[in-house]
Amino acid sequence: MVTFLQQVLNGLTLGCIYALVALGYTLVYGILELINFAHGDLVMIGALVSLSLVRALQDWGAPLPVALAGGLVGAMGVCVLVGVALERLAYRPLRHAPKLAPLITAIGMSMVLEQGSALIWGRGYRSFPDLGLTHSLTLGGVVISPLQGVIVLGSLSLLGGLLWLIQRSALGRAMRATAQNPVAAQLLGVDTERVITLAFVIGAALAAIAGLMVGAYYQVAHYTMGFMLGLKAFTAAVLGGIGNLSGAVLGGILLGLLEALGAGYLGDWTGNLFGSNYKDVFSFATLILVLLFHPSGLLGRHAPEKV
Amino acid sequence: MIACPPRFKFPWMLLGTLILPWVIEGLLGRGWVRILDFALLSVLLAIGLNIVVGYAGLLDLGFIAFFGVGAYAYALLASPQFGVHWPLWAILPTGILVAASFGVALGWPTLGLRGDYLAIVTMGFGEIIRVFLNNLTAPINITNGPQGITMIDALHLGTWSFARPHRLWGIPLPALVGTYYLFLLFVLLALFLSRRLEYSRIGRAWMAIREDEIAAASMGLDTRRLKLLAYALGAAFGGVSGGLFAGFQGFVSPESFTLQESVMILCMVVLGGMGNLRGVVAGALLLAFLPEVLRPLGGWQQHWFHRVLIDPSTLRLLLFGVTLVVLMRWRPEGLLPSRARAREWHTS
Numbered sequence: 001m002v003t004f005l006q007q008v009l010n011g012l013t014l015g016c017i018y019a020l021v022a023l024g025y026t027l028v029y030g031i032l033e034l035i036n037f038a039h040g041d042l043v044m045i046g047a048l049v050s051l052s053l054v055r056a057l058q059d060w061g062a063p064l065p066v067a068l069a070g071g072l073v074g075a076m077g078v079c080v081l082v083g084v085a086l087e088r089l090a091y092r093p094l095r096h097a098p099k100l101a102p103l104i105t106a107i108g109m110s111m112v113l114e115q116g117s118a119l120i121w122g123r124g125y126r127s128f129p130d131l132g133l134t135h136s137l138t139l140g141g142v143v144i145s146p147l148q149g150v151i152v153l154g155s156l157s158l159l160g161g162l163l164w165l166i167q168r169s170a171l172g173r174a175m176r177a178t179a180q181n182p183v184a185a186q187l188l189g190v191d192t193e194r195v196i197t198l199a200f201v202i203g204a205a206l207a208a209i210a211g212l213m214v215g216a217y218y219q220v221a222h223y224t225m226g227f228m229l230g231l232k233a234f235t236a237a238v239l240g241g242i243g244n245l246s247g248a249v250l251g252g253i254l255l256g257l258l259e260a261l262g263a264g265y266l267g268d269w270t271g272n273l274f275g276s277n278y279k280d281v282f283s284f285a286t287l288i289l290v291l292l293f294h295p296s297g298l299l300g301r302h303a304p305e306k307v
Numbered sequence: 308m309i310a311c312p313p314r315f316k317f318p319w320m321l322l323g324t325l326i327l328p329w330v331i332e333g334l335l336g337r338g339w340v341r342i343l344d345f346a347l348l349s350v351l352l353a354i355g356l357n358i359v360v361g362y363a364g365l366l367d368l369g370f371i372a373f374f375g376v377g378a379y380a381y382a383l384l385a386s387p388q389f390g391v392h393w394p395l396w397a398i399l400p401t402g403i404l405v406a407a408s409f410g411v412a413l414g415w416p417t418l419g420l421r422g423d424y425l426a427i428v429t430m431g432f433g434e435i436i437r438v439f440l441n442n443l444t445a446p447i448n449i450t451n452g453p454q455g456i457t458m459i460d461a462l463h464l465g466t467w468s469f470a471r472p473h474r475l476w477g478i479p480l481p482a483l484v485g486t487y488y489l490f491l492l493f494v495l496l497a498l499f500l501s502r503r504l505e506y507s508r509i510g511r512a513w514m515a516i517r518e519d520e521i522a523a524a525s526m527g528l529d530t531r532r533l534k535l536l537a538y539a540l541g542a543a544f545g546g547v548s549g550g551l552f553a554g555f556q557g558f559v560s561p562e563s564f565t566l567q568e569s570v571m572i573l574c575m576v577v578l579g580g581m582g583n584l585r586g587v588v589a590g591a592l593l594l595a596f597l598p599e600v601l602r603p604l605g606g607w608q609q610h611w612f613h614r615v616l617i618d619p620s621t622l623r624l625l626l627f628g629v630t631l632v633v634l635m636r637w638r639p640e641g642l643l644p645s646r647a648r649a650r651e652w653h654t655s
Contacts, residue, residue, distance in 0.1 A: 108631025
């Protein structure tokens, strides 16, 4: 039972990070019907930038909260710039091109971001500075680190804030209108290009936060880390119903739980033949199964292709 | 807008390709003939990916996985790993079958969905296959994990081994040149099949799907079956290339099959011109030689700046990314476009 609860907690932590990244995919997809392959790489950039900044600020003698805040703000700034540049350079010029074109530029940009980061941070694994949040709490045998608490509470409040923004604010209304029918929204005075840029800005900022979290959680960052993370977050978005914000959150948390429990228990059941070394396979199998049996996802509506 | 297949300038082209390895060996040395052999395998891969991306207009981002499947099929059927040593003519069809089945299995879940999903599923598969190759060592050791499989039988037909030099009518035939002719045979066969497909009923149906899937379906085309056929055929070409690669190199490991390789093949097809065989072959040859062209850059940097600022392999991958973005923006039809394809890109 204790193991079970421990795995649930670990899965929840992981799931919250997936959810933050999945929101970036789903925001852009909801509006542009475009899979932004380079989104995972934004998380990687967020992790590496915050790693460098936190380390530099700590070396400079700044106390931990200041260093963390500095790292977070810096990473968000860089990611937002990269995200907007991505949209301007790679996606906007191709808005009316055949569907294949933005997919190809997306994979091209992903390559550029990865190799560019390899140039800046090197090809090796970079260890994340020790945040000193090691005073773990033990609740009935379940070990909770303060970092896990920060990740779960932080991402849930961010998700709440985002849902409020989309459902209640004027900007959110403009975004929903653009997603529903860009031409009609434009006729009614919505600056759709601005809305699209904002979707990238929000997605990139969330990716930066997720990058800091994932870097601090695993204490390591690497220029290719965005790939698998992006694939899992995309799976989460599809599982929840792509284009649906609450769906992305639900999908992320479910996928995190599935991965933690699957890796934990399948290994035990099969005598470690099929354990955590296959954990990346679980999310992929989930993606295939969802696409096969319920491609609109848990909360998504079936959207027939428009002619 | 279907024209007849353009006439192939057969004798001159063929003569040129036949004497090419001798010229290269004379001018640049034997090392370059080996590079040329590998380049032919890339051409074979690019021809395969062109069926999926160029003809059917679907994006496959994990194409190298089919190459990997073919390579491991050869490695397992002709090495001491299981102690079996099948002949080439039995392995290659097996590899084709296995790779094509993987192609169908991956394409199947995305059939009713937008093309983007195929891209992400194949991209995921390209990574996942490495997880399996790295871990299928227990309960029985199939893939030998990260160390890969070594001591793979050399390519041979009967008693004729392509790993050894021969003497034909008194003329010495180096092993690498013999291998070149074997690979060339496969490339020519692939070109022939691909061209026949392009102008067949199936090829025209693919083109219709590419231009407008809904319209194609309303005209009575069975789009699901046609798309599956494209995945399967593309994967089959990848499988053949992988099998030849394993036999040529004598060694396979999971590290040869990464996303970067998939992007490189995509880049070959896009750069040359999606849907046009001549362009695809040119693009594949161009990019296959790129690492060799960039290699001296490391030494020059060392010489001028006393350290390597940007190592050639990073630069190569950066160039792939930039090429894809720049081409899609300004010349989506590629350097040597097919006429139909160029028209499509510029009218939509």
